[in-house]
Amino acid sequence: MTPFAYVKLDDPDAVVAHLAATPGARVIGGGTTLLDLMKDGVEQADELVDITGLPLTGIVEGEDGLEVGALATMSAVARHQVVRARLPLVAETLLAGATPQLRNMATIGGNLLQRTRCWYFRDPGFAACNKRSPGSGCSALEGEHQRHAVLGTSDRCIAAHASDLAVALVALDARVDLLGAAGPRSLAVEALHRLPGDTPERETELAPGELITRVVVPFPAEAARWAYRKVRDRASFEFAVVSAAVGVEVADGLVVGARVALGGVATKPWRCRQAEAALVGRAPGEDAFRAAADVALAGARPRPGNAYKIELARCTLVRALADVTTEVAP
Numbered sequence: 001m002t003p004f005a006y007v008k009l010d011d012p013d014a015v016v017a018h019l020a021a022t023p024g025a026r027v028i029g030g031g032t033t034l035l036d037l038m039k040d041g042v043e044q045a046d047e048l049v050d051i052t053g054l055p056l057t058g059i060v061e062g063e064d065g066l067e068v069g070a071l072a073t074m075s076a077v078a079r080h081q082v083v084r085a086r087l088p089l090v091a092e093t094l095l096a097g098a099t100p101q102l103r104n105m106a107t108i109g110g111n112l113l114q115r116t117r118c119w120y121f122r123d124p125g126f127a128a129c130n131k132r133s134p135g136s137g138c139s140a141l142e143g144e145h146q147r148h149a150v151l152g153t154s155d156r157c158i159a160a161h162a163s164d165l166a167v168a169l170v171a172l173d174a175r176v177d178l179l180g181a182a183g184p185r186s187l188a189v190e191a192l193h194r195l196p197g198d199t200p201e202r203e204t205e206l207a208p209g210e211l212i213t214r215v216v217v218p219f220p221a222e223a224a225r226w227a228y229r230k231v232r233d234r235a236s237f238e239f240a241v242v243s244a245a246v247g248v249e250v251a252d253g254l255v256v257g258a259r260v261a262l263g264g265v266a267t268k269p270w271r272c273r274q275a276e277a278a279l280v281g282r283a284p285g286e287d288a289f290r291a292a293a294d295v296a297l298a299g300a301r302p303r304p305g306n307a308y309k310i311e312l313a314r315c316t317l318v319r320a321l322a323d324v325t326t327e328v329a330p
Contacts, residue, residue, distance in 0.1 A: 002038075004045050010053035012179055012213060018049060019209035020181045025049050027211065029071055030105040032098075033114045041124045042115075042132055056109075056213055059083075065218040070109030070176075070211070074098070074165075077108060086219050089226040089245060093168040096230050099237045109212040111165050112176070112192065113204065117239050118148065118159035130156045131200040141303065147241065150300040150309050151266035157200035158303065160264055161193065162239050167263035168228060170271045171245040174217040180210030189215070193268035224249040224257060225324040229316050231264070240264035242313045244320040248284065255279045255288070255325075260296060265313050272296040275317075284325035289318040 009015045019025055024046030028034055037043035056069035061082045068077055077083055078094035098106060120127035120139040128137035140148050140158050149160040169189040176192055178185050192204055206212075220226070226247040232238040243263035249256050258279040260272040275296035282288040293314040300310050 002044065005047040006050065007047060008050035008053055010055075012054055012056070012211065015049060015051055015054065015211065016179055016181060016209060022047055022049075023208075027051055029107040029110050030073070032102050032106045033110060037115065037122070040122055042122055051211070062216075065216055068108055068215045068217065070213050070215065071107050074103040074106050074108065074111060075100070078103065087172070087217055089168045089172065089228055089247070090165070090217060092226075092228045093164040093245065096228065096243075097164045102237075108165070108215055109176075111163055112169075112189070112212065112215070113206075114162055115203065116159040117162050119144070121159060131159060131196070131203070134199070134201045144305065145303045146305045147239075147264075148303065148306050149265060149267045150302045150306055150313075151262070151270055151297075152195050152268055153301055154196045154198065154200070156198055157196035157267065159196070159200070159267060161266060161268050163269065164228070164230065164240060164243060164263060166193070166269040167243055167261045168245045169215065169217065170269040171247060171259040171261035172217055172220060173259075174215055176212050177214040177216065178206065178210050179213050180207045182207065184213075186216075190269070190271050196267050220247060220259075221249055221257065223251070224259075227320050227323040229320040229323065231312060231316055242309060242316045244313070244317045246317070246320045246324055248279070248321060248324045250284055250325060253283055255282055255284055258292075260292065260317065260321075262296065262313060262317070265300075265309050274298075279321075284321070286318070286322075289321040290314070292321070293317040 026045035028048045056071040058069045059080050060067040074094045078091045083091050121129045127139040148158045174189045175186050224247045228245045230240045230243040240263050245261045247259040258276040260275045262270040275292040278292045278295045297310050
């Protein structure tokens with residue numbers, strides 16, 4: 001085991017100042033990702049800064065949306081009565097992830113910042129990975145890539161993003177509030193994660209030492225219906241092979257508003273704005289849904305082993321759209 005120091009701070013400004021003065025320090029909240037990666041030798045830290053004492057666990061209903069502290073646990077948010085009543089998509093994605101034990105520990109901020117499940121990224125002893133070791137190569141390109149991304153990829157990285165929650169938050173136009181050495185700022189969740197491009201080691205737009213302090217989720221239109229479909233190998237403790245978060249509002253027999261985001265198929269949570277535009281003005285049904293799915297997957301760049309994800313994502317999206325537009329029988 002590699003030795004490291006430990007400090008616990010209870011003030012956000014003190015954490016930011018400490019991180020700025022201690023380049024080798026890493027923040028730890030729930031620890032459900034970081035500790036695993038440290039044990040595997042993927043992550044290293046000279047010091048762990050425990051932020052679980054920060055006053056960032058609140059869940060507050062505002063006039064236009066819900067304000068969720070970055071240290072609120074997945075379980076606490078999923079069972080919150082306002083989330084269940086007004087943001088069921090958020091509750092659904094949280095309950096679709098991990099296990100009850102992990103959801104009791106894992107934080108909302110940590111969930112958004114979790115790293116890929118790519119097995120080459122998590123195998124520092126035998127595999128080349130540009131995300132873990134820039135310039136070393138990408139073993140997945142010619143290796144086992146059945147679970148890897150088909151959207152947003154580059155010739156440096158095809159690792160898929162892992163978060164269920166982030167897919168829902170992107171569809172809901174949520175934002176994150178940040179605090180760093182330069183002060184506070186806000187960023188859309190859609191803009192938080194970076195495409196790999198030539199620098200796959202840079203996964204987010206966070207500046208060094210910057211913290212997520214809060215997630216703000218706008219309340220959607222009351223007339224809209226929402227659904228999350230997740231295709232996975234088993235019913236629990238499994239990451240998405242493909243997932244779709246959708247919201248549709250129908251008036252006078254036509255779609256007047258739509259939100260579409262995909263998970264499991266892209267290098268970041270994938271908002272499909274062109275697919276949304278393709279739905280608006282059309283009558284909900286198989287033809288409209290398939291046309292929107294074709295638009296959503298039009299830019300896919302599969303490898304031989306993950307080409308199946310295109311049709312699987314297409315079918316998953318069509319089913320999700322049908323879920324929210326089919327009237328429930330009396």
